[in-house]
Structure formats: structure tokens, C-alpha cells
Amino acid sequence: MASSLLAGERLVRALGPGGELEPEQLPRKLRAELEAALGKKHTGGDSSSGPQHLVSFRLIRDLHHHLRERDSKLYLHELLEGSEIYLPEVVKPPRNPELVARLEKIKIQLANEEYKRITRNVTCQDSRHGGTLSDLGKQVRSLKALVITIFNFIVTVVAAFVCTYLGSQYVFTEMASVLGYRAECWPASLKPGSPHLQRVLAALIVASVVGLAELYVMVRAMEGELGEL
Incomplete structure (x- = not known):
């Protein structure tokens, strides 16, 4: 389930020195968390675009709440321009070897029964049988x-x-x-x-x-x- 997004260049520049968020007087804790999130680089996803920054939805909600309280002219959708929802790769749990062996045995048994049903009326030409x-x-x-x-x-x-x-x-x-x-x-x-x-x-x-x-x-x-x- 998605819980974060890949920050775009607009959000990174807005939080940097002289950026659009500097006049908004962000709370110290919120700014520290945003800077920490943007300071970490994520190497997964599309390798051609280089390392990317992950920001949790909680921080985005806190930022949106602060902007609304200040009646800021800076809108959240403008800051998120170029950002994308991060979908983590699902890691499949390893299958039980006993279960896999049992399923393979059942598949072979069903295939043999189906073969016998199909060839039930076929004349056998092998005199040895x-x-x-x-x-x-x-x-x-x-x-x-x-x-x-x-x-x-x-x-x-x-x-x-x-x-x-x-x-x-x-x-x-x-x-x-x-x-x-x-x-x-x-x-x-x-x-x-x-x-x-x-x-x-x-x-x-x-x-x-x-x-x-x-x-x-x-x-x-x-x-x-x-x-x-």
C-alpha cells in the first residue's frame, strides 16, 4: 500500500534556501522532518532518473494543514508538481516446499487422469500390451x-x-x-x-x-x- 511519494524538483527547490516555503515560516519540527526526508535518497524505481527523495503522506498533510492555517497563496498541488506516488515493490513470501511438492503431485495426477479419459476410446497398436x-x-x-x-x-x-x-x-x-x-x-x-x-x-x-x-x-x-x- 502506498504511503509516500517521490518528491519532484519543485518541492525540493521550494524547501531549499531562498525557496518558496521560506516565507511561510514552517514550524521547526516540520521543516526538520521535511529536510531529513528530502536529504535521504532512494535508489529504487527508475534507475535512469537517478536517486530520488521519498516524503511520507503524513508530512505532506502537515504541510498542507500549515499552509491552510496561514491562508497562504502557495497551493499544495503547485508544490507537488513533478512528484509521483511511490509504490513499493511487493516482495512475495517464499512458498512452502512441501506445499509445492504436493501441488505438483496433484497436477501430475490430474494430467494422467485427463490423458486416460481422452485416450479411453483410442485403439492401442502396441502388441506388447x-x-x-x-x-x-x-x-x-x-x-x-x-x-x-x-x-x-x-x-x-x-x-x-x-x-x-x-x-x-x-x-x-x-x-x-x-x-x-x-x-x-x-x-x-x-x-x-x-x-x-x-x-x-x-x-x-x-x-x-x-x-x-x-x-x-x-x-x-x-x-x-x-x-x-
């Missing part, structure tokens, strides 16, 4: 699961068709015997059809329903696998 063999095994298992699923679908649909066709012979035989009773007396448009054709149609309907159900289950299972990926 088994990347190619593991990928090949995954592809074979996926293909095997797909073949088994298709085979189960076909077997299920065919089994539903066969079971319905074989089981419906008893139903349609009895229906044919009942509906065929005195069928010769029926009009041609109302005569019952062939029992064999009816059994085939019934088997196709059941097989279609079972196939649609299997397809629905397969699609839901594939959606779940894709969601996990």
Missing part, C-alpha cells in the same frame, strides 16, 4: 453374440410356426367337422375353406407376433449396450 489381441477378442465376442441372437430369433419364430401349425390340426379338424355338417346345402360363398390353409394362416399369425416381440426385446437390449458405451 495386448491391445490388438484384446480388440480382436472383443470383436469376435461381439460377432458371436450377434450370430447367437440371430440364430435364437430364427429358431424361436420357426418353433412358434411349427407348434402352432401342429397344434391347430386338432382345432381346425373339429371345426371342419362342425362347419362341414351339411355344408353341401350352404351357398358357395359361405362354404368353409380348406383346414390346411387355415392352419398355415394361424401359424403365420402366431409366428409374426412372436417375431415382433423378439425384435422389440433385441432393440431394447441393443439400446442398453449403446448407452453403456
